[in-house]
Every structure is written in C-alpha cells, then in structure tokens.
Amino acid sequence: MKGPTEAPQSFRLGYVTVLASVAALGGFLFGYDWVVIGGAKPFYEVYFHLHSPQVVGWANSCALLGCLIGSLLAGEAGSRYGRKKLLIFSALLFAFSSIFTGWAHLFSFFILWRIAGGVAIGLASNTSPLYIAEISPAPWRGRLVSLNQLAIVCGILAAQIANWLIAKKMPAQGSATVFAQSWNVQYGWRWMFTAVALPALIFFMLALVIPESPRWLATRMKTNAARIVLARIGGEDYASAELSAINSTLHQDAGVRLGWKDLIGKDLRNLLWIGIALAVLQQWSGINVLFNYAEEVYKSAGFGISDILFNIVITGAINLIFTVIAMTFVDRLGRRRLMLVGCAGVGLSHFAVGFAYRQGLHGSAVLVLTLCAIACYAMSLAPVTWVLISEIFPNRLRSLGVSVAVAALWSASFALTYTFPFLNRALTTAGTFFAYGTICFLGCAFVYCFVPETRGKTLEQIEERMTSSFH
Numbered sequence: 001m002k003g004p005t006e007a008p009q010s011f012r013l014g015y016v017t018v019l020a021s022v023a024a025l026g027g028f029l030f031g032y033d034w035v036v037i038g039g040a041k042p043f044y045e046v047y048f049h050l051h052s053p054q055v056v057g058w059a060n061s062c063a064l065l066g067c068l069i070g071s072l073l074a075g076e077a078g079s080r081y082g083r084k085k086l087l088i089f090s091a092l093l094f095a096f097s098s099i100f101t102g103w104a105h106l107f108s109f110f111i112l113w114r115i116a117g118g119v120a121i122g123l124a125s126n127t128s129p130l131y132i133a134e135i136s137p138a139p140w141r142g143r144l145v146s147l148n149q150l151a152i153v154c155g156i157l158a159a160q161i162a163n164w165l166i167a168k169k170m171p172a173q174g175s176a177t178v179f180a181q182s183w184n185v186q187y188g189w190r191w192m193f194t195a196v197a198l199p200a201l202i203f204f205m206l207a208l209v210i211p212e213s214p215r216w217l218a219t220r221m222k223t224n225a226a227r228i229v230l231a232r233i234g235g236e237d238y239a240s241a242e243l244s245a246i247n248s249t250l251h252q253d254a255g256v257r258l259g260w261k262d263l264i265g266k267d268l269r270n271l272l273w274i275g276i277a278l279a280v281l282q283q284w285s286g287i288n289v290l291f292n293y294a295e296e297v298y299k300s301a302g303f304g305i306s307d308i309l310f311n312i313v314i315t316g317a318i319n320l321i322f323t324v325i326a327m328t329f330v331d332r333l334g335r336r337r338l339m340l341v342g343c344a345g346v347g348l349s350h351f352a353v354g355f356a357y358r359q360g361l362h363g364s365a366v367l368v369l370t371l372c373a374i375a376c377y378a379m380s381l382a383p384v385t386w387v388l389i390s391e392i393f394p395n396r397l398r399s400l401g402v403s404v405a406v407a408a409l410w411s412a413s414f415a416l417t418y419t420f421p422f423l424n425r426a427l428t429t430a431g432t433f434f435a436y437g438t439i440c441f442l443g444c445a446f447v448y449c450f451v452p453e454t455r456g457k458t459l460e461q462i463e464e465r466m467t468s469s470f471h
Contacts, residue, residue: 031155039163070122075403342380
C-alpha cells in the first residue's frame with residue numbers, strides 16, 4: 001500500500017501542534033497527579049498515622065489501581081464515544097478527585113479519591129497519545145506524540161516544585177509531636193493535591209473546542225467530518241490520500257463488530273504481546289521508584305528532608321531537559337535505536353547506583369548516578385514507549401489495543417510501587433537496583449529481537465507491515 005504523499009511544508013503544523021498541545025494537557029495532569037504523592041507522603045503519613053509497610057505501600061500505590069481501571073475503560077469507551085469525549089471526562093475527574101483527595105479527613109476517603117484520580121490518569125494516559133497519533137502527519141508523529149511525554153514531565157516537575165515550595169512552610173522540628181501539629185502535616189499536603197484543579201479546568205474548557213480524531217470519525221463512517229479535519233491539517237489532497245489509506249484498512253472489516261477477542265486472534269496476538277512487553281519494560285526499568293520513593297532513596301543516601309525535596313526538583317528538571325532532547329531525535333534516529341541505547345544506559349546506571357550503595361558511597365555520588373538513570377530514561381523509554389504503543393495497532397482496534405497495553409503498564413507500575421518497600425528490606429537498596437538493572441538489559445535484548453522501526457511511516461503503512469509480518 002502506498003502512503004499519501006507527504007510534503008512537510010504543506011502541513012499546518014501550527015494547527016496540529018495546538019491540537020496536540022491541548023490533548024497533552026491530559027499528560028500534564030497525569031504527571032502532576034501521579035508524582036505529587038511523593039512530596040506529600042512524609043506529611044499525610046503522619047496525619048493518618050500510617051506505619052506498616054503494607055499500609056504505606058497501599059497509600060502510595062492505590063492510585064495505580066485506578067489507573068488500571070481507567071485504562072481498561074478507555075478502550076471500549078474510546079471506540080464507542082470517541083477520543084474527545086474521554087479527554088473532556090478525564091479533565092472533570094482530575095478536577096474533582098484532586099479537591100476531594102486534598103480535603104479528605106479519613107484515610108478511607110483519601111484512598112477512594114486517590115483511586116478516582118487514578119482513573120482519570122488511566123483515561124488520559126490512553127487517550128492523549130492516541131488522539132495525538134491519529135491527528136499527526138507521519139513525519140512529525142514521533143515528535144508530536146512525544147509532546148505528551150513532555151507534558152507529563154512538566155506536570156511531574158510542577159508537582160515537585162509545588163511540593164518543595166509548600167514544604168518550605170514547615171517549621172523547625174523540635175519533636176515528633178511538634179511535627180505532627182505543624183502546618184505542613186495539617187494543611188500543606190492538602191494544597192499539594194488540590195493545586196491540580198486549576199489546570200484541570202483549563203484542560204476541560206480547551207478540550208471542548210478541539211475536533212474529534214479523524215481516524216475515529218472514519219471508523220464510524222463519518223467520512224465528511226473526517227475529511228474536514230484532515231483538510232485543516234494538510235489540505236484537500238492530503239485529506240483525500242489519508243482517507244483513501246484509512247478506508248482501505250477498514251474495508252476488510254466493514255460491517256463486522258470488532259471487540260476484545262479480536263485482539264488475541266492469530267493476526268494481532270503478537271502485536272498485543274509486543275505492546276504489553278514494552279509497557280511492562282517501561283515500568284520495571286525501576287525509574288518510577290526514583291519519583292514515588294524519592295524520600296527513601298535519598299534518605300538512605302544521607303540527605304535531610306529539605307535536601308531531599310530539592311533533589312526531587314533536580315530530578316524533575318533533568319527529566320524535562322532530556323525529554324526535550326528526545327523530541328529532537330525520535331523522528332531522526334528512530335524509535336528502535338533510542339530504545340536500545342536507553343535500556344542499556346538505564347541498566348548501567350542502576351548497576352552503578354547499586355555498587356555505590358554497597359560501597360557506602362552516599363550523598364552526591366548517589367544523586368549523580370540516579371540523575372544519569374533518569375536522563376537515559378527520559379531520552380528513550382519514557383517518550384518512545386508511548387509513541388510505539390500508539391502506532392503499532394491497526395485503525396480498527398487501536399483504542400482497544402492501546403487500552404490493553406496501557407492497562408499492562410499500570411499493572412506493572414502497581415507491582416513496582418507496591419513491592420519496593422519489601423524488596424528494599426529483603427534485598428537492600430543495592431540489591432534492588434541490581435534487580436532493576438538486570439531487567440533493563442533483558443529489555444534491551446527484547447527490543448533488539450522483536451521491536452521494528454516505525455519512523456516516517458503512516459499509521460496505515462505500519463499496520464500493513466506489522467500485520468503482514470506475523471502471518
């Protein structure tokens with residue numbers, strides 16, 4: 001199948017970038033709501049009197065259960081109601097859940113609203129990159145989908161800065177009783193969660209005015225509406241060529257109701273496993289431990305709480321800088337090469353962190369090595385996994401395929417986050433980082449053997465190549 005003629009100068013890249021940026025606000029809220037708990041953790045644990053590893057792990061990871069639920073709901077809902085409506089709904093859920101989490105006075109309600117916020121993350125983590133991929137011209141798709149990861153990173157950094165600034169109100173700690181009565185324990189952590197409500201409302205208002213995904217419109221036989229959106233992106237010739245390519249991939253399933261069971265059929269089973277494996281690899285690389293358990297990691301390296309919160313801001317800044325760098329390379333070097341280099345880099349960094357802990361090298365040594373791991377991750381696994389997941393599934397089942405892969409991602413994230421306190425006790429911090437490093441090297445082998453290059457191809461060309469290669 002020949003793809004449409006794509007002259008980058010004919011695209012209205014400003015218009016497409018605006019659409020992608022609005023969708024990426026879901027990623028910003030995802031990043032903030034996901035990481036804010038790391039800075040709030042020392043304070044709400046005291047407020048709710050949390051002590052056991054099981055309860056601490058549950059409080060820190062319960063939102064990931066909501067992420068799993070949201071990602072599973074997004075598949076069917078995205079296919080039935082469209083990408084735009086899911087973006088709107090997730091924005092509202094972000095706003096309400098953040099306020100009610102922040103002002104919960106019982107631990108049970110805190111958990112309930114954290115899970116609701118997780119559902120919003122699950123919806124946005126599916127729908128934002130999916131929408132961006134479906135409106136993006138092939139030569140720019142990698143960079144535009146990576147814009148979602150950039151927004152996630154900006155959300156992470158915003159949460160880290162907000163936590164740090166709010167925590168500056170913390171008075172000198174004379175005793176545990178004084179600390180428990182401090183402003184930060186009573187109110188500070190509440191504002192850390194509540195702060196996301198304002199950008200959530202902005203996201204809601206902007207999502208109301210963006211068009212629906214043209215590929216979803218085409219799957220619902222709304223050809224004229226799809227043509228209008230595509231013409232706004234690249235002109236009438238581009239719209240005609242894209243619609244022809246889209247319709248040719250949909251023709252074979254005309255009149256057939258497609259669902260979950262079709263994903264595990266012989267034609268798509270291998271694609272599904274590749275998507276699941278990429279999602280699990282991104283999480284089990286261990287980087288999110290450096291965000292969600294930064295307090296424990298840096299405290300065991302000898303840092304005090306003020307230094308820990310500042311170090312967390314540094315990790316967010318490094319994450320942001322190298323995500324921007326990744327955006328300049330993802331459509332030049334390609335997805336596969338970045339993934340190979342990134343997996344190896346994260347693995348080596350984790351092994352170096354493990355040796356640093358084992359040799360008693362604390363302080364700046366651990367900080368620098370963890371920053372190296374985050375930099376490698378931000379250049380590769382963080383943005384490119386989302387790009388690949390949004391690309392490899394066929395038009396007719398993309399929403400469901402992305403849903404399953406992202407559900408696997410959040411399941412893996414839950415397992416990672418919940419088990420870290422136990423692994424840290426059983427294996428020591430050094431052993432835990434050795435384990436994560438080993439997973440990264442196994443992931444490097446997986447990418448080398450099974451993950452194809454998708455750079456510069458239309459979604460329909462990728463579909464033809466991927467499905468034919470597994471027949």
